[in-house]
Amino acid sequence: MLLALAFTAAILGSSIVTMRLMRREQTPAEAKTAEIGAYLDRFFIDDYDETELADAAAAAMVSATGDRWSYYLTAEEKSSYDEQMKNAYVGIGVTISAQEALGGMRIEAVTAGSPAEEAGLLTGDIITEVEGEKTLDLGMTGTRAKVRGEEGTFVTLTILRGEERFPAAVERRSIQTPVATYDMLDGQIGYIKIANFDSRCAEETIAAMDDLIAQGARALIFDVRNNGGGYKDELVKVLDKILPEGILFQSEDYQGTKQSDRSDERCIELPMAVLVNLDSYSAAEFFAAAIQEYGWGTVVGTKTVGKGNFQTAFTLSDGSMLNLSIGKYYTPQGRSLTDTGVTPDVIVELSEENSAKLSYGRLEKADDAQLQAAIRVITQKLS
Numbered sequence: 001m002l003l004a005l006a007f008t009a010a011i012l013g014s015s016i017v018t019m020r021l022m023r024r025e026q027t028p029a030e031a032k033t034a035e036i037g038a039y040l041d042r043f044f045i046d047d048y049d050e051t052e053l054a055d056a057a058a059a060a061m062v063s064a065t066g067d068r069w070s071y072y073l074t075a076e077e078k079s080s081y082d083e084q085m086k087n088a089y090v091g092i093g094v095t096i097s098a099q100e101a102l103g104g105m106r107i108e109a110v111t112a113g114s115p116a117e118e119a120g121l122l123t124g125d126i127i128t129e130v131e132g133e134k135t136l137d138l139g140m141t142g143t144r145a146k147v148r149g150e151e152g153t154f155v156t157l158t159i160l161r162g163e164e165r166f167p168a169a170v171e172r173r174s175i176q177t178p179v180a181t182y183d184m185l186d187g188q189i190g191y192i193k194i195a196n197f198d199s200r201c202a203e204e205t206i207a208a209m210d211d212l213i214a215q216g217a218r219a220l221i222f223d224v225r226n227n228g229g230g231y232k233d234e235l236v237k238v239l240d241k242i243l244p245e246g247i248l249f250q251s252e253d254y255q256g257t258k259q260s261d262r263s264d265e266r267c268i269e270l271p272m273a274v275l276v277n278l279d280s281y282s283a284a285e286f287f288a289a290a291i292q293e294y295g296w297g298t299v300v301g302t303k304t305v306g307k308g309n310f311q312t313a314f315t316l317s318d319g320s321m322l323n324l325s326i327g328k329y330y331t332p333q334g335r336s337l338t339d340t341g342v343t344p345d346v347i348v349e350l351s352e353e354n355s356a357k358l359s360y361g362r363l364e365k366a367d368d369a370q371l372q373a374a375i376r377v378i379t380q381k382l383s
Contacts, residue, residue: 075319129158190217197230202237229282253327272297308338
């Protein structure tokens with residue numbers, strides 16, 4: 001699921017929406033679904049799940065708008081969405097991938113300090129069963145759902161490590177997903193990986209910048225590859241820390257209301273680079289575009305996806321959610337990124353194999369052609 005670049009918006013109560021609907025005639029979509037429902041109710045010979053029918057109809061309505069950024073989530077899916085936006089969830093702290101040839105779900109990463117680490121689980125372990133059910137039968141979604149649960153309870157996994165197979169009881173706890181991770185490269189270049197622009201992004205990214213500069217960083221590299229975007233307010237706070245006085249971001253909503261976010265004169269005057277790829281979405285793209293338009297840094301990688309609409313999430317009466325495009329965003333210079341994205345100053349491709357390793361956090365920095373290109377750009381500026 002793609003994360004939307006969103007304003008904090010008041011959600012209309014379902015009763016208000018219902019009252020407004022009662023004051024007008026049915027739309028063609030409403031009339032059509034009501035008519036089909038009547039035929040199903042009267043003539044259909046088999047049973048069907050009315051909730052599934054309603055969810056399918058809702059998803060189809062949104063899809064038919066042709067807007068790839070608007071979408072519908074069931075009540076169950078909305079719970080996962082809320083966890084993502086908070087960068088926190090109740091679980092054990094592992095990232096998995098389906099590996100049918102290996103007989104289960106491979107652990108690709110173990111979160112530091114997590115229950116999984118405490119239980120001795122390792123990257124490369126294969127989870128073959130969860131509570132006695134085979135993970136290949138459950139699939140990725142089913143495995144994830146069964147591993148997660150109520151905080152403080154335990155889940156029993158069957159682990160395959162080499163030739164050894166053994167059970168592991170792991171506690172479920174609330175886990176905060178790191179948003180900004182960082183380290184020092186070559187003793188002088190601060191590297192910051194920003195996972196998304198959701199909750200805590202600005203706090204963690206600004207703290208990373210401050211710490212690296214305190215350590216003596218003479219330049220900064222920001223990595224927003226595979227960054228799905230997030231909240232506009234988080235993005236603006238990060239850009240305000242970096243850029244000089246001026247416009248950071250512009251928007252226009254469905255009512256034609258325009259807004260500009262500006263930075264003050266305080267900024268970071270160090271050589272910079274931003275890493276992007278095709279999976280850099282929305283806030284990640286506008287982050288790179290702002291730094292590029294100010295001439296404040298060099299963008300390295302591959303062209304971004306091109307998402308210029310922003311969404312607001314409307315919670316429906318049954319707990320499901322409609323994430324709807326309600327406006328457009330623009331760069332500091334007033335450009336829309338819709339279908340154009342950000343073209344890097346230095347274009348560098350990754351192999352399919354290394355792109356996969358990058359997505360799982362297993363690409364060594366020495367093998368990362370895009371990062372190495374950014375380091376070369378920065379080094380030239382420092383020399």
